[in-house]
Amino acid sequence: MSSAFEFCLPTPAKAVPTGPDWIHEIKYDGYRLRVERQGKTVRLFTRNGHDWTARFPWIVQAALKNRETHFVIDGEAVVLGVDGVSDFNALHSRQHDDEVQLYAFDVLALGGDDLRPLPLSMRKAHLARLLRGRPDGMFIAPFEAAAIGPDLFGAACRMALEGLVSKRKDRRYGAGRSKDWIKVKNRTHLAMTRVF
Template sequence: MLFTPIKPMLLQMGNNNEIDDNPEWIYDIKWDGWRILVHKEGDRVEAYTRHGNNVTSKFPELQEVGQSIQSHTAIIDCEGVVLRNGVSVFDDFAYRGRLSNKEKIKEATVTHPATFIAFDVLATDKVYTSKPLVDRKEILSSIIEPSSKLLVTPSIVGNGSNIFQLTKDKGMEGIVGKQCNSIYKTNHRSHDWLKYKHFKIIDAVILGYKENPFTMLVGTQINGKYKPLANVEFGFKLEEKTAFREIAKQIVTKVERDMMWVEPILCCKVQYLEKTNTGSLRIVSFKGFNFDKVPEEIY
């Protein structure tokens, strides 16, 4: 188990209108970065992504992380983040993950300092995956001396609606709700763990589409020109696809490889989690056509 890739336990999407204030649930802040499992034995510390990639060389901060773990041996489930005013910025951590040049990595420890936020422990000298979450949380807190590079995520029992509103007010991604007695099931997506995200809705112009899988390219108007914002693949009803295809075949302007560009005359609503530094939308889904809008009103 130690120093080998582990596929972590994953979450199901929860309904924001059904957040349970039941004391049998524990709520954590949901941080926006990369899922990272930190392995430690003595002075050796390694980090693996949820897909099993060893990214240790990208994060010199892991040496300080190891010093914060008071147990000789440990496997800790974390979110790797870059914090700006207490809020995690996905683009900044993704930038760290793309770096391979040693000098640029060294510079980035100053410009984009990584912090690892721990929320679970799989093992120390014993394996804890069969223990209830509430016990694992206690073990986790007992073996970590918080530092600027390793923190334990704040948790609250019950009162999920309160912490959800708090994270919204602070511009954070959302929260995670977990059954207090849930065990840790590797490589498993469980309804015992639910994520609740603060999505936003935006009006957009349909610029083109692809088939296989069906995907819309949507954008906005800037200085009289249309800028793509996102490729939208999810959220379509069958009848919406059918209706769009009937209209689209009449307004196709050109075909480039698998992209069919259309006249920018149709508007829609899309849901997204956040905008990247370049203005693109992350985690997007279709929320219906908007016939009350015209493209000139979207910018």
């Protein structure tokens, strides 16, 4: 299954798009992750194709608790601090692997059906139904619509968050870099100077 699904990557930008066709999500500071469940098997893949299934047991357990036995979720692996803000240093340290959760923002397949051709608004509805019981270890990315984007970005910056990802709600999920997904980073966030 893993070779069939490639990540959609946001295009960096300096300004948050506005208009009725856009939705906006807070950008959590973590590792991009795809969760694939087929029956009793769950696998976690990074953007570079690394299998991190053994690394994040809480996400695996959450996927196995779901009633649906076949799905592919796109999200961000994060460690949340007591303030609810993602803590990249805690995540990167590997000392908190058992605390890593999935910030789920898209569903690519469900019940054997490929959902990527559907518009994002429909995929979001499917994701909400899939995770409606919210098993510990996964949470759904909240989002806001339309003209609120610039104000939401300003609030994210004031809260010292990484930034915003804005997505066209009427577009399919496409592999690779996409102008239908726009990423605007908080220039004062530590992620802007991070070097590995």
